[in-house]
Amino acid sequence: MIDPTGLELVARAVRGAVGEGSVRETIHFRGQSTLDVRPDDVHEVIRFLHADADEPFDFLASLHGCDYFPKEPRLAVHYQLLSSERRERLGVRTRMTLEVAESGALPTVTDLFPTADFQEKEVFDFFGVRFAGHEDLRRLHMPEDYEGHPQRRDFPIGGEPVLYTYNEHEVPRWYE
Amino acid sequence: MSSPLSTPYREREESVTLERIEAPLAGTEVEPDAELFTVNMGPHHPATHGVLRLLCTLEGEVVRDVVPLIGYVHTGIEKSCEDQQYWKAITFVERMDYLAYYFNAYAFCGAVERLLGEEVPPRAQYLRVIHMELNRIASHLFWLGTSALDLGAISMLWWSLRDRDMILDLFEMSGGQRLHTRYFQVGGVIEDIPPGFERKTRDFTATMRTRINQYEALLDENQIFVERLRDVGIVSRERLKGLGVSGPLIRATGDPWDLRKAMPYCSYEHFDFRIPVGTVGDHYDRYRVRIAEMRESMRIVEQALDGLPEGPYVTNNRKVALPPRHELATSMEALIHHFKLVTEGFRVPPGEVYEAIESPRGELGCFVVADGSSKPARVHMRDPSFVNLQSLHDMAQGELIADLVASIAMLDPILGGIDR
Structure with a gap:
């Protein structure tokens, strides 16, 4: 596990390679380290950590979205990097507003890690984050004609009426 | 009644020839060699291990492309958990990967314990190890039965389910349920193991040792089984790593990556076990690695039973775990704690953690964000x-469609976990 000093060293290396403003914040919480980076720089930061850093991370363990509503900027995408050689994990987090997420400002990392394909689709499906450069961004779990992004915090639980024979007429456009 | 000889049966028989026919028969057209053919497989197909739908592009019998389409059992468990108190969400997360429920529960409880900074007593950790390893054997047994069934060895299904039932009996003994036991809770386990559990577990491991030998003798001596697995579905280790594949699939390529060894959790560092790896990376290695893992799991179970520490089975922190029943009659504080825990649940300080463990299928990570409520x-x-499902394309491409079924079997996908 990366200790707070090591995390600062990683952050300094990233700032030196990608840009001074790329890392907004370093978070060390319960023994886990996370870099908070700007959405525009995500691809560069992960490419640097994956390929060019002195201590590279070879495995993208997880990519997932999160909604911090009502805090702003509310949407976030988390990347869990793993170095199987040093047995270290490093989280990379990027937070953005709804407008930025839907405008497609966040670059895809599928060219660095093919595993991000399904997981970026899932984040798009559930949170509406458009990844720029993803070849086939479409809904994965929800039906393709579904409206809305259900994992957002302002999307109500139970917002989907359950169709039975007796109530199907009450649902708008039930016949489609 | 007409005699059989009066039908044109004999005449038709004479029209059959064993000689080679040069010209195609009237009405049939020879298809050009390069024509591609798209076939839908699933979602309701017995060999897809759940409601998995595959769009296969075929050239003759050779698979040129496979696109998995998922979402048929998406139930929104992650969303539902946001509306449940922490101790109630355990019940939800257990139902994701429905063959590895102890692992789901552990990943979630471990994440919440990390958020709380809660220590788990050593006895609880050992009890968790025992149940997780039994669960790993049960999951691999179910995989063995269904995979052999896909490959035509039907009787394996009943034999492996017979042994899995012995594990479910043990789960019923300790947790009261056979599936989705909700035995793990934040801070420890729900109840100590009952008298007789240890002896029955030792009986099971003793029986299972001989049974695994029998199954291996049955399958490894089977020419058809071996031929269908050997040198099929080879994908390079670098490609699998890029695809994020973990667990037995990556170990079959010779990479000894196992979180129990690499980043020990839940006192796995106390146990002596080995990590089986493959040498070729084909389906046969994937099969052998899982069989070897079952043996190692039994060693861990026996060591955990031998070294089971005395002490509490759940944390003494009354703000997190329910007080014991007998205290409720005598202690006002216990009653208040019980009431508050059941009605409101415990509050978790703000933060976010990612807790990863080694499930029977690879890295199972649980990401929990707490907002203080x-x-x-x-x-x-x-x-x-x-994540592993993405490697199906690489495994099946260029192979025969019959091997696609073997690829799904050796991938061991659980659709409840894929769709969540």
Whole structure:
């Protein structure tokens, strides 16, 4: 596990390679380290950590979205990097507003890690984050004609009426 | 009644020839060699291990492309967890990967314990190890039965389910349920193991040792089984790593990556076990690695039973775990704690953690965000089946369609975990 000093060293290396403003914040919480980076720089930061850093991370363990509503900027995408050689994990987090997420400002990392394909689709499906450069961004779990992004915090639980024979007429456009 | 000889049966028989026919028969057209043919497989197909739908592009019998389409059992568990108190969400997350429920529960409880900074007593950790390893054997047994069934060895299904039932009996003994036991809770386990559990577990491991030998003798001596697995579905280790594949699939390529060894959790560092790896990376290695893992799991179970420490089975922190029943009659504080825990649940300080463990299928990560209330703000499971499914394309491409079924079997996807 990366200790707070090591995390600062990683952050300094990233700032030196990608840009001074790329890392907004370093978070060390319960023994886990996370870099908070700007959405525009995500691809560069992960490419640097994956390929060019002195201590590279070879495995993208997880990519997932999160909604911090009502805090702003509310949407976030988390990347869990793993170095199987040093047995270290490093989280990379990027937070953005709804407008930025839907405008497609966040670059895809599928060219660095093919595993991000399904997981970026899932984040798009559930949170509406458009990844720029993803070849086939479409809904994965929800039906393709579904409206809305259900994992957002302002999307109500139970917002989907359950169709039975007796109530199907009450649902708008039930016949489609 | 007409005699059989009066039908044109004999005449038709004479029209059959064993000689080679040069010209195609009238009405049939020879298809050009390069024509591609798209076939839908599933979602309701017995060999897809759940409601998995595959769009296969075929050239003759050779698979040129496979696109998995998922979402048929998406139930929104992650969303539902946001509306449940932490101790109630355990019940939800257990139902994701429905063959590895102890692992789901552990990933979630471990994440919440990390958020709380809660220590788990050593006895609880050992009890968790015992149950997780039994669960790993049960999961691999189910995989063995269904995979052999896909490959035509039907009787394996009943034999492996017979042994899995012995494990479910043990789960019923300790937790009261056979499936989805909700035995793990934040801070420890729900109840100590009953008298007789240890002896029955030792009986099971003793029986299972000989049974695994029998199964291996049955399958490894089977020419058809071996021929269908050997040198099929080879994908390079670098490609699998890029695809995020973990668990037995990556170990079959010779990479000894196992979180129990690499980043020990739940006192796995106390046990002596080995990591089986493959040498070729084909389906046969994937099969052998899982069989060898079952043996190692039994060693861990026996060591955990031998070294089971005395002490509490759940944390003494009354703000997190329910007080014992007998205290409720005598202690006012216990009653208040019980009431508050059941009605409101415990509050978790704000923060976010990612807790990863080694499930039977690979890295199972649980990402939990706490906002200071008694309900999680976000629960995400990084399910190994979901990530591993992306490698199906690489395994099946260029192979025969019959090998596609073998690829799905050796991938061991659990659709409840994929769709969540």
